[in-house]
Amino acid sequence: MGGCFPFATCSFVWKPKKPWSVIYDATTKNPIKWAIFTLKTSEGKLIKNIIADEKGRFSFDPPEGKLMGEAHAVRFVFPSSIVSGNYDDFYGMVYHGEVFDGRSRGKGDMNCPVDPLQLDTPAVKKLKIVSFIGKIIFFFGTVWSIYATYANPAWYNITICLLYGIVICQAIYFSYKRAVEFGLVRSSDDGKPIKNVWLYLIDSKTGQIVDKRLTNETGKYQLYALPGQFLLKAMHNVYKPVEIEIPYYSKERVIHENIWMEKIKNDLS
Incomplete structure (x- = not known):
């Protein structure tokens, strides 16, 4: 029985075939579907964005010269600190963002390990707890104000009940507004x-990707943000990436x- 465990473990994970990188x-x-590999020159000039398929695979013909790249996946960090060496026992040669020669590398040996984000930080947990407690207090306050107004329709009870009603109407309005924006x-x-554009919402302080969306057939999208300051990054395989600073909001x-993207012009010789 003991000899069966390695086979059983690997059978759940797809193993790549060359010349694909993963x-x-x-x-x-496990491979990460629809991740993005950004290929650049060693000076940081964008060459192309390559979108991985549903099995995390991507491939490209690297031009000559000194190149570098980055892997992007929602709720993951690149380069990996878990797989720190240049070789993974399962995938073989791995890549961590270093400069490489396009003549000697790039076909099947650019496997990119990425580390999962730990989003349940103490600050996020505290914010969720405070929000939950606030909702409970508001609910019981609303019920009590309605009961108090019914039992004793004095002006102050009516005023408090109306204030709760105004807050509820505002919440409904902003929920509707959020749904149509x-x-x-x-x-x-x-x-x-432009359809199929990846939108990444990145925390400006931590550099973590907190949300990701793909534009629909009409180029529309929505992203949801907790209080904070963010960087919005738009990426597409035939357009230059765009970054927008989102100011702090409480x-x-x-x-x-609204984002405008410029097509990548292939000026490589």
């Missing part, structure tokens, strides 16, 4: 909406910035 979870070894991503070349809100 973006994968460094802890579970969308950001639009369009091409700066022809003004047309309340939960919807991110719906």
Whole structure:
């Protein structure tokens, strides 16, 4: 029985075939579908964004010269600190963002391990607890104000009940407003909406990706943010990435910035 365990463990994880490279979870070894690999020159100039398939696979023909790359996946961090060496027993050669020569590397040996984010930090847990307690207090306060107004329709009870009603109406209004507010991503070349653009919402302090969306057929999207300051990053395989600073806001809100993206011009010789 003991000899069966290694086989059983590996049978749940897809194993890549060359010349594919894979973006994968460094802890579970599972591939991450629809992740993005950004290929750049050693000076940081964008060459292309490559979207991995449903099995985390991506491939490209690297141009000559000194190159570098980055792996992007929602709720994951690159480069990995869990897989720290240049070799993974399961995937083989791995890549951590270092500069490489396009003539000698890039076909099947760019496997990118990424580390999962720990989003349940003490600050986030505290915020959730405070929010939950506040909702309970508000609920019982509303019920009590209605009962008090019914039992004793004095002006002060009526006033308090009306205030609760105003707050509830505002909450309903903003919920509806949030449901209909969308950001639009369009091409700066022809003004047309761009579908299948990845939008990453990144915490400005920690650098962690806190939310991700893909634009729909009409180029629309929504992202949801807790209080804080963020960086909004838009990525597509044929457009230059766009970064927008989202200023600090003390309340939960919807991110719906309109974004213009410029097509990548292939000026490589």
